[in-house]
Amino acid sequence: MTVRRIMGTETEFGISVVGQPHANPMVASTRLVNAYASAELHVRRARWDFEEESPLRDARGFDLAREAADPSQLTDEDLGLANVILTNGARLYVDHAHPEYSTPEVTNPLDAVLWDKAGEQIALDACRFASVAGEPDLVLYKNNTDNKGASYGAHENYLMQRSTPFGDIVRHLIPFFVSRQVVCGAGRVGIGQDGREHGFQIAQRSDFFEVEVGLETTLKRPIINTRDEPHADPEKYRRLHVIIGDANLSEISTYLKVGTTALVLDMIENRWITHDLTVQHSVASLRAVSHDPSLSYLLTRDDGSTLTAVQLQWEYLHLVAAYLADRHGDDVPAETRAVMDLWESVLTRLERDPFECADELDWVAKLKLLESYRDRDGLDWDNAKLHLVDLQYADLRPEKGLYHRLVGMGRMKRLLDDDAITAAMHDPPSDTRAYFRGRCLDKYPDSIAAASWDSVIFDLPGHDSLQRVPTIDPMRGSKAHVGELIDASETALALFSALTR
DSSP: OOSOSOEEEEEEOEEEETTOTTOOHHHHHHHHHHHHHHHSGGGSSOEEOOTTOOTTEETTTEEOOGGGSOGGGOTTSOOSOOEEEOTTSOEEEEETTEEEEEOOOBSSHHHHHHHHHHHHHHHHHHHHHHOOTTSOOEEEEOOSBOSSSOBOOEEEEEEEETTSOHHHHHHHHHHHHHHHHHHHOOOEEEESTTOOEEEEESOSSGGGEEEEEESOSSSSEEEEEOBOOOSSOTTTEEEEEEOOOOOOOOHHHHHHHHHHHHHHHHHHHTTOOOSOOOBSSHHHHHHHHHTOTTSOOOEEBTTSOEEOHHHHHHHHHHHHHHHHHHHHTTOOOHHHHHHHHHHHHHHHHHHHOGGGGTTTOHHHHHHHHHHHHHHHHTOOTTOHHHHHHHHHHTBOOTTTOHHHHHHHTTOSOOSSOHHHHHHHTTSOOSSSTHHHHHHHHHHOGGGEEEEETTEEEEOOTTOSSOEEEEOOSTTSSSHHHHHHHHHHOSSHHHHHHHHHO
16 A cells, blocks of 8 residues: 555646736637647647547446536537647646646656646746737736636546445545645635635635535536546546645645545545544535634534544544554555655644644745735735735746745745756656657657547558557556667557557
């Protein structure tokens, strides 16, 4: 048992056009993605293959009728929007009104952070490429709401064993997600979906969730999303599509977000959690926890006992610790121990004084900044300046974004170095099928007609039709499997012949 499993993140960026507050965001997003595609020669041709996608399949055992679906759910339709596949195995595309970056598949939390951060830099490059003569500049924000009632997502994906009862996932994950925001919330000025109620809250997404379980992602948002689209062997796997997280700039927030979730999922898969952690009124509790940055709000269990969100996180941590001791004794893998140690350290300091985590967690760092403005200028939470500070924290531009300024001043801890992030902008992970996808796009750009998470489609001389190479197993297609073969194959035809003979 470790934190290792196939995982990834998806980020929808907020976008604005300098000097044009009413600009069409879909047009701006399309301009941004197309600019990146034009500038990066190796991503010009290959299109995204939608054939294997099934966004209306529900984990509860049915398919939603297309006529009953909201248009935002039809992610298997090519609407003609910009959509490119990158040589690092990731995907950059327009998702309705936002540019979205989906990381390649990775196997551990630190790599999830690495390729997530690479996505920020890719998005910044796209902005620069789009800022050509005569065109207004584009600005991207890594946040989750426009404070006018709209929210956009920062999703996580985790591959799980199909044999795990979905009811167990729901029962054990809802309390975890209700409390997890104290570790990975991004912080927000304003309460309510439109942010009009004065105050500061821990998470940007919490006010936008309305039900416990459901298929939708933009309307009636559920704490547990039931989309059953594994992008892998459906007999063996399901992909847990998590829509409840915030978009994090802090490397530590992202690392703990995916790392702790991976550990809890492993316990669920192996039936380790035997007692009920359910909290009453989970949707209302989710919002109440977010609205209380003092971390003193008491969640109520079915037996009438109460505890704070931090205390509930401690319960999950103690369960994981007992689970690890049972499975590994004193020989816990180093990358798992690293997540556990940091999780324990953060919870200890949150319980003592949240501001002790101001150099690690987004919501605490943002709150500390805001409180400094409030103290200096005597500002109340309804002051427009505080909303601007909130937005500026999320600005991706290193010379403008307040997060980046904190990093530059040594006031935000990091897990990665810039050279590793730069490399991940172009290179795929070496230990998943993303390696095969990315290397093929890089080495044979003119021979790749399309690709998706679970296949690469070649256009080869001497073949009357396109040739699909399935990548249904996320752990195959790694450097260990195909690295030498790709290195030795000068053409895509040679590679395909070697793979199929």
